Amino acid sequence: MPAPRxxxxxxxxxxxxxKVFDGITVVxxxxxxxxxxxxxxxxGPSGCGKTTLLRMIAGFEMPTSGSIFLEKQDVTTMPPHLxxxxxxxxxxxxxxxxxxxxxxxxxxxxxxIPTGEYDKKGKPIYRKFTKDEIAEKVERVLKLVNLEAYxxxxxxxxxxxxxQRIAIARAxxxxxxxxxLDEPLGxxxxxxxxxxxxxxxAMHKNIGITFIFVTHDQEEALTMSDKIVVMTxxxxxxxxxxxxxxxxxxxxxxxxxIGESNILxxxxxxxxxxxxxxxxxxxxxxxxGKDERVDLVVRPEDIKLDGKKGTLKGEVVSSVFKGxxxxxxxxxxxxxxxxxxxxxxxxxxxxxxxxxxDGIHIMKKLKVVNEFDGVVxxxxxxxxxxxxxxxxxxxxxxxxxxxxxxxxxxKVELTDDEEDGIIGANVTQTFYxxxxxxxxxxxxxxxxxxxxxxxxxxINDRVGIKIRPEDIEITAAVESSDEHxxxxxxxAEGGND
Amino acid sequence: xKKQVKTALIWSFVIVMLFIMYVPILILIIYSFTDAKALxxxxxxxxxxxxxxxxxxxxxxxxxxxxILAAVSATLATVLGTAAAVGIYYMKRRKKSASEFVANIxxxxxxxVTGVAFMxxxxxxxxxxxxxxxxxxxxxxxVPYVILSVTPKLSQINPNLYEAGLDLGASxxxxxxxxxxxxxxxxxxxxxxxxxxxxxxxxxxxxxxxGGVETIPIYLYNALAKRGADPTLRAxxxxxxxxxxxxxxxxxxxxxxxxxxxxx
Numbered sequence: 001m002p003a004p005r006x007x008x009x010x011x012x013x014x015x016x017x018x019k020v021f022d023g024i025t026v027v028x029x030x031x032x033x034x035x036x037x038x039x040x041x042x043x044g045p046s047g048c049g050k051t052t053l054l055r056m057i058a059g060f061e062m063p064t065s066g067s068i069f070l071e072k073q074d075v076t077t078m079p080p081h082l083x084x085x086x087x088x089x090x091x092x093x094x095x096x097x098x099x100x101x102x103x104x105x106x107x108x109x110x111x112x113i114p115t116g117e118y119d120k121k122g123k124p125i126y127r128k129f130t131k132d133e134i135a136e137k138v139e140r141v142l143k144l145v146n147l148e149a150y151x152x153x154x155x156x157x158x159x160x161x162x163x164q165r166i167a168i169a170r171a172x173x174x175x176x177x178x179x180x181l182d183e184p185l186g187x188x189x190x191x192x193x194x195x196x197x198x199x200x201x202a203m204h205k206n207i208g209i210t211f212i213f214v215t216h217d218q219e220e221a222l223t224m225s226d227k228i229v230v231m232t233x234x235x236x237x238x239x240x241x242x243x244x245x246x247x248x249x250x251x252x253x254x255x256x257x258i259g260e261s262n263i264l265x266x267x268x269x270x271x272x273x274x275x276x277x278x279x280x281x282x283x284x285x286x287x288x289g290k291d292e293r294v295d296l297v298v299r300p301e302d303i304k305l306d307g308k309k310g311t312l313k314g315e316v317v318s319s320v321f322k323g324x325x326x327x328x329x330x331x332x333x334x335x336x337x338x339x340x341x342x343x344x345x346x347x348x349x350x351x352x353x354x355x356x357x358d359g360i361h362i363m364k365k366l367k368v369v370n371e372f373d374g375v376v377x378x379x380x381x382x383x384x385x386x387x388x389x390x391x392x393x394x395x396x397x398x399x400x401x402x403x404x405x406x407x408x409x410x411k412v413e414l415t416d417d418e419e420d421g422i423i424g425a426n427v428t429q430t431f432y433x434x435x436x437x438x439x440x441x442x443x444x445x446x447x448x449x450x451x452x453x454x455x456x457x458x459i460n461d462r463v464g465i466k467i468r469p470e471d472i473e474i475t476a477a478v479e480s481s482d483e484h485x486x487x488x489x490x491x492a493e494g495g496n497d
Numbered sequence: 498x499k500k501q502v503k504t505a506l507i508w509s510f511v512i513v514m515l516f517i518m519y520v521p522i523l524i525l526i527i528y529s530f531t532d533a534k535a536l537x538x539x540x541x542x543x544x545x546x547x548x549x550x551x552x553x554x555x556x557x558x559x560x561x562x563x564x565i566l567a568a569v570s571a572t573l574a575t576v577l578g579t580a581a582a583v584g585i586y587y588m589k590r591r592k593k594s595a596s597e598f599v600a601n602i603x604x605x606x607x608x609x610v611t612g613v614a615f616m617x618x619x620x621x622x623x624x625x626x627x628x629x630x631x632x633x634x635x636x637x638x639x640v641p642y643v644i645l646s647v648t649p650k651l652s653q654i655n656p657n658l659y660e661a662g663l664d665l666g667a668s669x670x671x672x673x674x675x676x677x678x679x680x681x682x683x684x685x686x687x688x689x690x691x692x693x694x695x696x697x698x699x700x701x702x703x704x705x706x707x708g709g710v711e712t713i714p715i716y717l718y719n720a721l722a723k724r725g726a727d728p729t730l731r732a733x734x735x736x737x738x739x740x741x742x743x744x745x746x747x748x749x750x751x752x753x754x755x756x757x758x759x760x761x
Contacts (some may be wrong), residue, residue, distance in 0.1 A: 107665035
């Protein structure tokens with residue numbers, strides 16, 4: 001007896017799933033539960049692992065570790081043709097040798113349905129759909145995508161939008177438990193895309209199938225989804241409703257990726273009071289340590305402008321009319337704020353900025369110090385991250401000692417020329433934090449380095465890393481340092497929720 | 498002025514080249530319609546040579562052998578070559594270039610070496626010279642040409658197509674046959690025709706391993722060696738030339754139509 005269907009049970013559960021391609025971790029320990037009937041969007045920049053995650057749900061890729069459950073059943077190793085899941089591919093992948101009708105009927109012809117009868121051994125007997133049943137189903141789904149009279153047409157003669165609809169029709173006619181959509185609107189022009197967004201959302205409501213949608217377009221994700229999964233570097237950064245993700249981004253990456261935002265670095269003076277740009281602001285956040293360094297985000301529409309009074313004084317640098325509001329860049333306390341306001345303040349004019357407490361969202365800083373395990377290699381050098389760095393040995397470490405190395409973010413120096421640094425790395429992310437950039441680089445031996453710098457670096461730049469001897473802090477390695485690392489990581493993640 | 502001279506030179510070169518290439522064949526065809534013993538003597542128009550050709554049981558037997566051999570080996574080569582092309586296409590980089598290199602060896606190798614190799618191989622594994630040996634050898638010689646004509650079609654296929662087949666419930670083999678192979682049919686067809694004509698044409702390899710089986714090239718060679726230039730051979734050569742030419746023209750027309758359809 002099948003269990004009675006709960007309205008909000010999890011149809012898909014992804015547990016500790018990782019995927020490694022040629023030594024590169026593309027999906028990194030992802031946990032996710034998708035409820036029946038929801039429209040869930042996997043959102044992230046290209047290369048963040050969202051498509052790989054989708055392909056693992058479809059069965060085209062196998063996780064390196066972890067499991068995927070469909071309706072409580074482990075489907076991790078089940079081949080794709082046996083999964084009750086269908087996919088709408090990025091470039092449609094319609095069969096060019098078949099006409100519209102035959103494309104849509106392809107899945108139906110292969111489907112076997114129980115007749116309701118049982119053979120001698122008590123196994124259910126299956127049958128194929130009859131020709132009439134197939135024709136009826138195809139007609140119905142063509143109607144659903146507004147292409148009723150197109151059954152006999154050739155695929156090659158159709159426009160992009162029409163091909164897209166056929167691809168969707170071909171997938172949903174099989175009545176999958178979950179429909180996967182891999183950037184299906186990416187190849188359409190803007191107007192068509194907007195139309196299809198609304199149509200897809202309406203279709204989702206009508207047919208009640210669970211949708212998992214992949215996109216890098218944050219606006220698309222915000223308009224269409226019930227829930228959004230924000231991903232970067234193969235890991236889930238935040239999972240929540242569009243409103244939740246927009247209003248309460250978990251960290252600087254999410255804030256930066258979703259919508260326009262001013263991301264600043266500040267200090268919590270006490271509960272409900274934060275200091276940034278040299279001024280104190282009331283906020284709604286509490287539970288941080290006294291004088292704890294935090295990241296905070298202020299949305300452009302949450303900054304109030306006034307000609308006479310306010311918390312921060314600034315100067316308008318630029319102003320652009322955006323249809324219903326003006327978007328202005330305002331320089332105040334060394335930070336260039338992006339502000340949206342219905343009243344324009346002319347370029348060069350002085351203006352006061354203020355922010356209501358609910359306009360400030362405080363986020364825990366992930367880390368402020370780079371920490372690595374290293375080994376002392378001589379009287380005054382220590383090896384870590386594949387390089388040997390000079391340090392001041394005032395604690396009497398000896399060659400071969402295992403040590404813990406700490407370097408604050410703002411003490412790491414990046415060099416244009418890789419040769420000038422001790423080790424080489426690639427820039428993977430940069431965030432503007434008001435007065436400085438936080439740059440994340442990925443070294444050749446697979447370690448992330450964070451650097452706070454006033455210089456702007458481009459993503460994928462090849463750089464060298466240099467650290468002054470006096471800025472390297474060395475402590476004796478803690479026993480079982482692996483466990484220590486694990487603990488730290490969970491703490492950092494916990495702080496984000 | 499200078500430009501005109503240049504184009505005139507280019508055109509005269511092309512015409513001379515085509516003349517040198519095709520005049521001998523043309524002469525052969527013209528003189529196949531007269532029954533004179535020696536080439537170059539015109540005895541008046543007649544179908545005598547053609548009548549001889551189609552009533553000569555030896556020639557007809559050789560023609561039948563050639564056609565059967567070409568059809569069987571080209572069919573086998575098309576199946577094997579298509580499977581190989583698909584396999585090679587989805588290999589990783591290093592394996593792929595190694596396999597491509599190995600697949601091309603029989604095409605680049607001197608035919609006389611291939612022929613001797615087959616002769617010794619069949620002797621070693623105790624396969625008698627004759628039909629089996631001919632079919633195996635012709636299949637192996639022509640497989641690379643099928644791979645060559647199928648591979649470009651593979652790279653034109655949307656990479657998700659095979660997965661779309663799986664996604665809609667087709668098994669891996671089912672998706673390959675129902676989704677991928679139909680996209681490869683034009684390439685397979687031109688590969689088949691290439692394999693067919695190469696097999697019809699092959700003399701060197703066949704000569705080593707034919708046993709008692711006489712194909713058209715071997716018959717021609719034997720006839721020339723035994724009896725000198727039999728005038729019937731003029732008619733035979735003309736028929737072969739026209740047959741191959743019409744197949745090639747048909748192939749071009751079909752692919753041009755296909756291209757036109759794809760553009761519209």
